[in-house]
Amino acid sequence: MSIQATLIKAVTRRTIKRSGLNEEQLVRHLRKVFNNSPSLTLMPFGVKLSRINQPGFAGDRLSVSDPQVTMLYIHGGAYIGGVTKTYHNMAARLAKQLNGEVYLPTYPFAPEHPFPSAVNRVMEAYEYLLGLGKRPEDIVIAGDSAGGGLTLATLLHIRDKGLPQPRCAVTLSPGSNCQPDDRILDAMDPSDAMLSADIIRTVIDIYVPDTEHRTHPYASPCLGDYSGICPLMITVSTDEVLYSDAKRVREAAEKSGVKVEWLERGGVFHVWPVMTPFLPEARQDIRKISAFIQRHG
Numbered sequence: 001m002s003i004q005a006t007l008i009k010a011v012t013r014r015t016i017k018r019s020g021l022n023e024e025q026l027v028r029h030l031r032k033v034f035n036n037s038p039s040l041t042l043m044p045f046g047v048k049l050s051r052i053n054q055p056g057f058a059g060d061r062l063s064v065s066d067p068q069v070t071m072l073y074i075h076g077g078a079y080i081g082g083v084t085k086t087y088h089n090m091a092a093r094l095a096k097q098l099n100g101e102v103y104l105p106t107y108p109f110a111p112e113h114p115f116p117s118a119v120n121r122v123m124e125a126y127e128y129l130l131g132l133g134k135r136p137e138d139i140v141i142a143g144d145s146a147g148g149g150l151t152l153a154t155l156l157h158i159r160d161k162g163l164p165q166p167r168c169a170v171t172l173s174p175g176s177n178c179q180p181d182d183r184i185l186d187a188m189d190p191s192d193a194m195l196s197a198d199i200i201r202t203v204i205d206i207y208v209p210d211t212e213h214r215t216h217p218y219a220s221p222c223l224g225d226y227s228g229i230c231p232l233m234i235t236v237s238t239d240e241v242l243y244s245d246a247k248r249v250r251e252a253a254e255k256s257g258v259k260v261e262w263l264e265r266g267g268v269f270h271v272w273p274v275m276t277p278f279l280p281e282a283r284q285d286i287r288k289i290s291a292f293i294q295r296h297g
Contacts, residue, residue, distance in 0.1 A: 001267030002280045009193035009269050019198040026202050027111060031081040041088045042277060044096045049088065052103075056128035059105040060084045062091045069100030069293065070134050072166075074122055074154075076145030076271060078199070079110050079175070079207040090276050090286065097290040103129065107150070110207040118146075119153045119218045126154060127163075136164035140293050144271040145242075146207075148174030152221035152249060155229050165230040168296040170289055172235045173271045176222040177245040178204045178214035184244045191239040194270040200241055222248035226256035233261040233292045235285060237268045261292050 016033050018026070043049065050061045073091055075082045084104040091102040107121040129139055143151035148171035155169055185197035208214050217224035222245050226232075232253055236246040243264075253260050265272070268281055273289065276282035 004279045005268050005272070005281060008275060008279065012194040012269055016194050017192070017196050017199070019196045021198070021202065023111065023202060023206050026199065027080050027206065030078050034077040034081040035083050037083055037086040039086060039089060041085070043088070043092050047092045047095050056124050056131065057103070057105060059103060060088070061101060061103050062088065062095045063101035064095055064099055067095070067099065067101035068138070069098045069140060069297070070129060070138055071098070071100060071102040071140045071142055072125055072129060073102050073104050074107070074141070074143030074147035074150045075104060076143070076147045077109070078203045079118060079146040080203065081109060087274065090274050093276055093286055094290060097287065098293060114206070115208045115213055115219050118150055119157060122150050122154045123157050126158060130163070137167050139166040140168055140170065141166050142170035144172035144274060146175045148172050149176050149221055152176060152224070153218040156217050156221065156224050159228045165228065168231040168233070168293060170233045170292065171249070172273055173237065173240060173242050174221070174234070174246060174249060175242060176220065176249050178208050178220045180245060185241050188241040188243060192241045192270065193239070195241050197241055222252060224252060226253040226258045229253065229256065229258050231259040231261070231296050233263065233289065235263040235273060235289070237270060237272065238264050238266045239268070240270045242270070263288060
């Protein structure tokens with residue numbers, strides 16, 4: 001574990017991790033920390049940022065001059081908050097390494113827009129890319145945390161609508177289970193430097209207030225049937241509360257015959273690859289993510 005990882009874990013434990021907040025307090029807290037990105041953006045040479053606001057897509061695009069690969073990257077934020085700016089460093093490096101472009105869509109947040117509003121919005125973003133003439137075999141869908149859950153839900157949604165699957169997908173520490181095992185959450189709580197068991201339980205109440213919807217595969221992708229889904233890469237920290245749910249996604253996908261590449265690390269925190277270029281482990285694993293995407297080209 002790097003010194004940088006140790007420092008970041010200390011900071012996130014102090015600034016993000018909370019227990020005992022009610023729904024209103026948690027929304028206010030997470031929006032405060034997730035909607036104010038402290039990261040300095042260091043854009044690689046040859047990558048340009050543009051804003052898009054069109055029917056079907058609102059958000060950012062980071063691209064090289066002649067992109068050969070298109071990534072739809074869905075940001076995290078517990079389905080409650082988050083901003084695309086937080087992901088510019090990682091998205092720009094993925095664009096550079098892949099000789100491609102990364103679209104970062106905005107989507108509606110709970111509690112104002114509960115499930116399935118975000119799922120439907122991300123589906124619209126995929127259809128927007130197809131409408132631009134992007135070939136499915138040139139598109140990659142990726143996302144972290146809540147965005148990782150939305151990535152998985154979108155793959156299932158694409159299949160269910162009879163649309164062509166993308167080339168492959170990458171999900172970082174996915175939020176994939178609205179009916180988690182409380183014993184596992186509580187057991188993992190002490191080792192997670194960012195999220196608490198209490199945060200997970202309260203976020204579920206906010207995002208999917210109708211308990212009958214919580215077993216729907218778009219709300220709990222770990223319960224889904226992955227037949228016909230594209231190759232999938234999953235990254236997760238062995239120290240985080242979402243570790244066992246990520247394993248359930250892997251098992252469900254492999255049971256359906258999906259090729260899964262699994263990357264786990266100890267000593268790091270929830271969605272550590274987002275911290276490139278500042279974290280050595282993130283730099284290493286972004287290269288692994290790029291290699292996975294290129295192998296499936």
